[in-house]
Amino acid sequence: MFNKILLASDGSEYAIRATEKAIEVAKCNPETTIHVVYVAGDSKGDVLQNWNTLGAQDKRKEKVSPSVEKLEAARIKYEVKYLHGEPGPAIVKHANENDFDLVVVGSRGRNRLQELVLGSVSHKVAKRACCAVMIIK
Numbered sequence: 001m002f003n004k005i006l007l008a009s010d011g012s013e014y015a016i017r018a019t020e021k022a023i024e025v026a027k028c029n030p031e032t033t034i035h036v037v038y039v040a041g042d043s044k045g046d047v048l049q050n051w052n053t054l055g056a057q058d059k060r061k062e063k064v065s066p067s068v069e070k071l072e073a074a075r076i077k078y079e080v081k082y083l084h085g086e087p088g089p090a091i092v093k094h095a096n097e098n099d100f101d102l103v104v105v106g107s108r109g110r111n112r113l114q115e116l117v118l119g120s121v122s123h124k125v126a127k128r129a130c131c132a133v134m135i136i137k
Contacts, residue, residue: 002101011063014106018136019067022104033077039087088124
């Protein structure tokens, strides 16, 4: 059974679908805790746009709030963690260093060319995570 689930969330419709599926899985085991992670980029634009820490914190909370609201409504135990860096590697590192049983991540459904050129967070996570990975379209 999955006791510790990592849910990648960025506020997108894909992340909301992933949240719904993570809730379904979590309901199978009352001991499950879902760890919601949001990865904030380290790009120069992010730093300049969010120069005050309070504004950056509010923006991050806003991004995960749809997932948090669904978890609270379903009465699922959860924690929220904010990571920095490139999303794929940051999620993989966090998952592998913290012994998660399952990673749930949404997929935007890019075509093969887009995925080849742009890369895919879900693909990177699926290839490199040391636990089960559920990709939700």
